[in-house]
Amino acid sequence: MTGLFRRTMDWLYLACVIVGGSALVLIAAVIPYAVFTRYVLNSAASWPEPLAILLTIVLTFVGAAAAYRFNLHMNVSYFANQLPQPWRKGLDLVVQLLMALIASFMIVWGERLVEVTWHNSIADFPQLSVGVTYLPIPIGGACLLLFIVERILLGLPPDPIAQTGEAMPFD
Template identity: 70%
Template structure:
């Protein structure tokens, strides 16, 4: 059963990474277009800035969940690393439980935010629901919570990038 759960979390991780990468590429395309229309055409397009903000929300909440799974997020572990091994395990457990609380908050209150704003529209995109733009918050919360449950139940996932002795091949 643990193997199936790990495999499901691997697939969820890759989906989060894919969504985050697509959002990043789209942001990288939209911003230069905004600059081009403003300075080269002397007629700024109204949609690129709003689009970049919406894509940043996707990148932030979905991408952050993926980053958390493999500890590639920003963290402060200096003092925790100085603890004896047993206390380090306890500190990690407390950290995971606190992060689970944050993930639950994102899921519950993010879903409430989506619900409350579902029938509002964005001025730059009148056919787009504001609630849709907030969907990455509860989705990211669920993904994060699942990654935390994975870590608590079956341990930290193996690093997807195999590390060797630090030497780079000259191929």
């Protein structure tokens, strides 16, 4: 059962990385297009800036969950590393529980934000619901919560690059 859960989290991680990476690539394509239309064509397009903002929301919340899984986020662990090993384990559990609280907050209040704004539309994209643009908040929170549960139950996942020298195998 633990192997299945770990593999499922591997696949969820891969999905988060693909979504976040795709958002980053699209941002990198949209912004130069906006600069080109504004300064070369002298006719600024109205949609690149709001699209880049929407993609940044996706990158932020989904990408942050992926980064958290392998401890790739910024953290200050100097003082925690000075503690004796048993205290470090206890402190890590407290940190994981506090992060679970934050992830739960993202899920609950993010879902409420999506629900409240679902029938509003964006001026530059009238066919797109504002609620859809906020979906990365509860989705990212759910991914983060699953990665926290994985870390509490099974520990930090093994670093796939350190083991094989290659990208993570998903089989």
